[in-house]
Amino acid sequence: MSDTHAAARPIDGKAFAQGLIDRVTAAVARMKAAHGIVPGLAVVIVGEDPASQVYVRNKGERTLAAGMRSDTHRLPESTTQAELLALIAELNADTGIHGILVQLPLPAAIDANAVLDAISPDKDVDGFHVVNAGRLAVGQPGLVPCTPLGSIMLLKDALGDLSGLHAVVVGRSNIVGKPMAQLLLAQNCTVTVAHSRSRDLPGLCRQADILVAAVGRPEMIRGDWIKPGATVIDVGINRVPSSDPVKAAEGRTRLVGDVAYAEAARVAGAITPVPGGVGPMTIACLLANTYVAACRTLGVAAEDLAPASAD
Numbered sequence: 001m002s003d004t005h006a007a008a009r010p011i012d013g014k015a016f017a018q019g020l021i022d023r024v025t026a027a028v029a030r031m032k033a034a035h036g037i038v039p040g041l042a043v044v045i046v047g048e049d050p051a052s053q054v055y056v057r058n059k060g061e062r063t064l065a066a067g068m069r070s071d072t073h074r075l076p077e078s079t080t081q082a083e084l085l086a087l088i089a090e091l092n093a094d095t096g097i098h099g100i101l102v103q104l105p106l107p108a109a110i111d112a113n114a115v116l117d118a119i120s121p122d123k124d125v126d127g128f129h130v131v132n133a134g135r136l137a138v139g140q141p142g143l144v145p146c147t148p149l150g151s152i153m154l155l156k157d158a159l160g161d162l163s164g165l166h167a168v169v170v171g172r173s174n175i176v177g178k179p180m181a182q183l184l185l186a187q188n189c190t191v192t193v194a195h196s197r198s199r200d201l202p203g204l205c206r207q208a209d210i211l212v213a214a215v216g217r218p219e220m221i222r223g224d225w226i227k228p229g230a231t232v233i234d235v236g237i238n239r240v241p242s243s244d245p246v247k248a249a250e251g252r253t254r255l256v257g258d259v260a261y262a263e264a265a266r267v268a269g270a271i272t273p274v275p276g277g278v279g280p281m282t283i284a285c286l287l288a289n290t291y292v293a294a295c296r297t298l299g300v301a302a303e304d305l306a307p308a309s310a311d
Contacts, residue, residue: 008232008268010277011154017280019307020153021066024287027303028067031294039294040069040096041125041286044087045103046110047077052103059101059283066287069096081110085118092120098297099125099290122296125289128175136182141296143289148180150281151233152187155210157307158231158270163188168205170194170221170258171214176235180212201225213258223263232271234259235278 032038041063045056056072063070073087084102091100100123106112116124121131127145135142155162167189171177177193184191194204196215205211205225211232213221218238226232236258241248257274265271272278288305295302 008265009158009270010265011158011231011233011270011272013150013154013272013277014280016154016157016307017150017284020281020284020305021062021287023303023305023307024284024291025066027291027305030303031291031298031300032067035298035300037294037298038067038069038096039098039290040071040094041099041101041290042071042073042091042094042097043101043103044073044075044084044091046075046079046084047107049105052105056103059286062283062287063290068287068290071097077107079107079110081114084110084115088115088118092118092123095297097123098294099123099286101126101286123293125286125293127179127289133174133179136179139186143293144183144285145175145179146282146285146289147176147235147278148183149285149289151180151212151235151278152183153285153306154272154278154281155231155233156187159210162210164190165209166190166192166207167210167212168192168194168208169212169214170201170205171212171216171235173214176214180214180235184210184212215258217258218256219258219260221259221264223260223265223267226264226267228267229269230267232259232264232268233278234261234272234274237274237279 028039043056043059045052060070060072091097100119102115116128121129124132124143127143132142136144167184169177169181172193172195181191181193194201202225206227208227208230211230214235218240234257238256239253240256242252242254255275292302
């Protein structure tokens with residue numbers, strides 16, 4: 001590894017996400033003025049999972065701050081699947097609600113797939129419904145999962161035209177890996193999807209002009225897996241013991257990605273840090289999806305939410 005290589009440029013997801021939220025907020029204000037419509041997002045949470053409670057509260061605050069309607073339905077752990085499906089049916093029929101999000105994980109007694117499939121595809125702002133997955137696969141307009149959508153926005157902002165670049169996606173989940181591959185294909189990338197069973201994973205990663213890490217394993221992808229000058233999108237958010245022995249002994253943790261950041265930053269051309277990279281994009285894209293869903297309900301074209309070109 002050459003010591004003369006300049007450190008990779010950090011991709012500031014926090015700043016980009018704030019810009020996207022600002023553009024959504026302005027578009028919502030114009031929609032309200034022109035059509036009298038306020039986009040509405042309903043979030044449903046079942047049980048008392050502490051992390052989910054924090055996420056849901058944050059989503060509600062951000063939704064209201066963007067000028068949208070925010071409804072939060074907090075259901076007890078004892079809620080049955082039938083009761084949850086009945087609530088989703090009500091929300092599907094509510095013309096003031098344009099987006100529905102069911103916070104995962106759900107209690108073990110509830111079939112999450114059945115619940116997600118019950119959400120109207122046109123209100124599925126998480127983009128998890130099989131209809132939206134199909135729309136993405138065949139290139140039709142649909143709602144796209146927020147994390148890959150945010151990742152592709154950061155890539156286009158960092159690199160411009162992605163045509164012809166070789167993208168390697170490490171991870172094949174329905175939430176990130178598969179939709180990320182579809183979005184990259186739509187940008188005319190050559191796409192390789194790798195995973196835990198792939199042979200010579202380091203070798204595959206070294207071929208990537210764009211490397212997307214979405215495996216959920218702390219710092220699995222090392223610096224010598226990175227092609228010099230590549231752009232690295234680290235989707236992982238993993239809690240590990242603090243690097244300070246005293247803090248670690250106290251049970252303190254720190255956040256790391258799926259990429260060994262310090263090693264990778266010495267080789268890559270640009271990289272998303274953790275935290276502050278892809279993470280902030282998720283809620284910004286949730287708000288963007290809610291706005292887009294409201295536009296489709298109205299039958300009006302959604303404004304282009306891409307940032308203004310520097311030139």
